[in-house]
Amino acid sequence: MVIQTLKGFRDFLPEEARKRQYALSILKKVFLSYGFEPLETPTLEYEEILTGKYGDEGEKLMYKFEDLGGRRVAMRYDQTVPLARVIAQYANDIPLPFKRYQIQNVWRAENTQRGRYREFLQVDIDTVGSPSLLADAEIISLAIRGYEALGFKNFKVKINDRSSFSNLFSDEEGKVIARAIDKIEKVGEEKVLDELSTVMGMKAANNVLQKINSQKKTESFFKVVSYISKFGINEDYLEFDPKLARGLDYYTGLIFEVKSDDYPAGSLGGGGRYDDLIGIFAGQKIQAVGFSFGFDRIIEAMDEQKLFEGKDLGGTRVLITNTSTRSAEVADELRNKGINTELYVDDKELDKQLRYADKKGIPYVLIVEENKLELKNMKTGEKEEVTLDEIAKIVK
């Protein structure tokens, strides 16, 4: 038997899991502060709910199988289609506009590579049922507040108006163009010209690129910027970028992407307005705008920029030694004071217990004796006799 995880599936050991949970707790607080509500949907959906929504490529990557009752089922592939299902299914119970955040795993049977997994967490915020640019502005503002709260400073939100593509070109062409243009920053203008020219010829390709580059800021852009600044956001975060396209072809209006010079590997998140997708199950037009945080990249960038350092990641503060009949009671009292406290449960020599604390990076060890408490600072090696109240002050 080979002991390993499935390709594209990951374990998160405590050190990593703590960082992820810390980042999530920060983001959730920001989402809630904007009145966005949590939503959770099942891992499995009827296959027919998900099929036909992601194009041929997506279809191939979807995990599908027959359950034990013979039903054709598929695993959550993104959080947008389930959202569309929820909107239709609970039309009477959910007043629009519906602002929700959703943080769940999705599964895609892609070939893995750096930063690309088969199971990964999506962190989405969406406003459903409003065509207002104020909703776009709110989503962008909320995204910016999220990155700020995580500690990011040097980032920009690039904004473009997808409708300018469809104004300039026919729909089918627009999709191809969008996909090609999106790569400009990554592969350079020349390669994009090559790609476009195979579809439409060199002359037309040049023409397209010229049109893109000379694209002027649209009215929607000016409006959304002024709204965003009313949310108290510094306008310096915002940047018009006519070359921004985003690969997904379901966007219909403003599109945006968060980039940081400190993290050149790629965007830290992105989103846009997609007015034609949510209504598919409800059978009517339901406008929507949303943003997706690139969670794995965010964690990687935060690590690189040392944004976790000095933060309370919820780690254990004190190890209580198992050296007295009082140990469990003392542990209980410390917990009641709000201190993350681990009780050493094995009956081993004190040096083993200290070594355990050291290896786990627990900063304090409380050596409990029948009639005194001795607190040892594992960093300095110093120890002192203390009372419970004093401990609370020292270790916090």
Next chain:
RNA sequence: GUGGAUGUAGUUCAAAAGCAGAACGCCUGGUUGUGGUCCAGGAGGCAGCGGGAGCGUUACCCGUCAUCCACCCCA
């Protein structure tokens, strides 16, 4: 789906067609209830799996599986 690389100790990696090694980690002791440093000792390997060439190989060849990287697409 396409292309490239790599599979040797728990981990990261060496060497060499002729007895398989290091570092880190782990265990024990120095120090009998005070960790992390230091010193001494110890455990741990069907060399991914299958086949072939060869007197003989973990090393060469073929297949297979796995992992990594890139492309496609996307987050």
